Amino acid sequence: MTKSIRNIPLRLFRDYLTYKGLRVIRTKGGHEVWSRKNLPRPIVLQTHIDPIPPFIIKSNLRTLGVDVNDFYDFVKNH
Template sequence: MFLRLIGCKLIRIKGDHLIYGRVDLKRPIVITADREVPVFIIRNNLRTLGFSIKEYLNCLKQI
C-alpha cells in the first residue's frame, strides 16, 4: 500500500475508516476501508503528505 511505502503507520481503525500517521505530519491521513477513495480525498491527503500528483503516480508504479 502507498501509505506504508512512504513510512505511514496504521494508528487506529474507526468504523470503516483507516487512520494513518507519521511523525512529521501535522494531521492524520484518513481513508475509507470498504470502498474506493474519491479523488478529492486523495488530493487532500497528498497535500497533507507534501506529495505532488506526479510523485504519487511514480510511487504507484513501484507497488
C-alpha cells in the first residue's frame, strides 16, 4: 500500500540522502547540490524551504529510483 507524502523536515531529508550514499558536492546561495556516481542528474535542495513539500520529495525520489514505501520505512525508523 502506497502512503501519501506529507511535508518532511529538511534535516530528515538530508539524513535520508546521506543514508542513500549521496553527498553534498556544492552549495551556492540557498541551494545544496547532492549527488553520487550512478545518478542520472544531481538532486538540488533549496535550503530556505523547510519543511520540504510533497512535490519536491516525489521528484527527488524518482531521481533516486526509490519507492515511496522505502522512504517511509526510513522515516518511521529514524
